[in-house]
Amino acid sequence: MASLYDTSGEQVQQPWCLSPGNLETWYNGNIQHGTEKFASDCRSAILSVVGHIHRNCSSNILDFDVDKVVKGGSLGKGTMVKDLSDVDLVAFVNKPYLKPIAEIGKEEYKRALSKIISEIASTLRGVANIQNIRYDEYLVKFKIQVKSRWIDVDLLPTTENVPYQSSYRNMFLSMLDVGHGTRGFYSAAFVQHQKRFVGERPGYLKALIRLVKFWASKYLPAKLKKSYPLELITIYLWEKAGKPSALSKAQGLRSVLEVLTNLDSLRVYWNYMSGVDDQLNETIIRKLDMKRPIILDPANPTNNVGGLYQEYDNKEVIKAAAEKTLRTTLLSDVSAW
Template identity: 30%
Template sequence: MSGYLFLVFVFSCLSITAADLYHGPETADSHKVDKDDFVGRHHGESLSKFITRVLQPNTEYLDKCGRTINKVAELMRSKLVPHKVAATIKGGSLGKGTAVKQMADADLLFPLGGISSVKELSVKLPEILKTLQSALDRSGHKVTSIKKTPFTIQFLISIDGVLQDVDLLPIVDLGIQHPTKENLKTIYTEMKKNENLRDYYMKCLSFLQVNFVKQQPPKVKSVIRLLKYWIKTKQHKLKSYGAELLVIKAYEDLGSPLSIREEDLAINVFGKLTDLRSLKVSWNKYFDPKNFNVPSAPYILDPACPYHNLIRQKSGGIDDKYVYLERDAKKILNVLKDQDYRSKRGEL
């Protein structure tokens, strides 16, 4: 295992409302929408046009996010941080290519010398976080709302008049250049033996999560944006990464076609959300789930971590927050099916 430490920066735009996300012009037809449809979608508008108009981030927005990433990266490579920084890896929705307009987040992984193992990281992490907080205090940027968690420092930073949420997360370079089941086997064995280190290992494997989503085709990423937007505007609790994985699995269940309509994929995605008690999502790309304790349904198992269920439940049934998600999924599924039927008949 090479002696590097990574810092992951997770930043996102500030909290927004459904109204903030909608930028389309109002017309007479704009108001002829089903109350259960996507917020801001015009009457008869295809999902493709809606995604392009409302959800697809433009170049100006992506450039703004990129400048913030670069400024924070420069700070962590400065003398204010007493660690040697190597190359950076961009993750989050920007790195994966699944960012939604006004809802982007990014992870920046920084290899820093000095930490040789996950166990050493777990011991030194509190002191490392103090060092990072000190660097923020002396950075010259307007940094507010600093909060430390067991793994991160969370704060607001103002750069070029733009206020951003940022998370700093130190992790260790596991020394895996070309991940395969074989060279990851040792890591998963260590995770199985050391329950107290599993969360640390999971953070270190975040690059696998990025690569898994990043390689998906554009239409899949479009429906990922659609699902994230629906979750945000409906105020549901499904994590963004869980939403990404759910759409990918729905696409695979349709046979991973080279050409697919957003409507067909979205109907499959929301169909899965209407029956959570039967929802089982997993892969065997990096490990065989059967070799670990697979949870009972529902589960969306991280393809990079056998212990990370993105839709974890309390024992004894479905959590209330997911009951409401299931209910709303049935409503939007009915809308999608009805509009698709009428569109094919030329009624829209």
């Protein structure tokens, strides 16, 4: 990969040494090219896992039955980048094998879920192209082979946790009265809504998200490469700019990086789920005593996705990386949205 030097004399690789006008060509050749094929290969590999779950996790064989499996993560949302992949699979277990937390309480739910997780892990052992199987109280983790590569998969069993004749609004209000650990058991059921929120965005915005994720892969440590906060920040800025369809990737990237240099300015939420409005979002922020940066998960506003950046020196690390990139040839003379 060709390289030049930035204003501080440090060596810079493509695309950071390119002019903004050449970014689109570079993107098509280096990110777009190959990603679609890799995503197709991943979908094929994951489909085999899903088929295995449906065949082997049924009440004819085990003590529970899986109704559906939802693909989340970058693959499910359509923001996958070649070689930078993550897959979440959410297995919805039919009632009465796993009843909602609000009906049976945390401890009973936890016991039932633990048994289901253990049995799913057992069915995966010995399956071709799956290795490194482990699990905790929330999920099963394993690696699956995609051609010559191995990708990480998180498999999260859950049930539809909205109680009968209730609403998402009432559920979120009830979640304010339980501890963080209990709220964690609700999380898996929201993956399908996270997938829809990001997945319904236009292709040109997803292309910008892929560029942001590529930047993160090059400049950030592993703990800060999580996709979802970066996806939400990018979507928020695009919406704030009026949802431009004539999308300059350089402008979009600069907009995201400028915000990452000042994360304490972020206080963002959406009225996405049924029954969620400004009043509920403000109530959640106040009752859970959330501190900036605040980026409420549109699918589950009791979860501050921006909490990642509050840990340790994460804000300082990501600020330094963003500032360094803003000084490169690609972005130094570009205006944000």
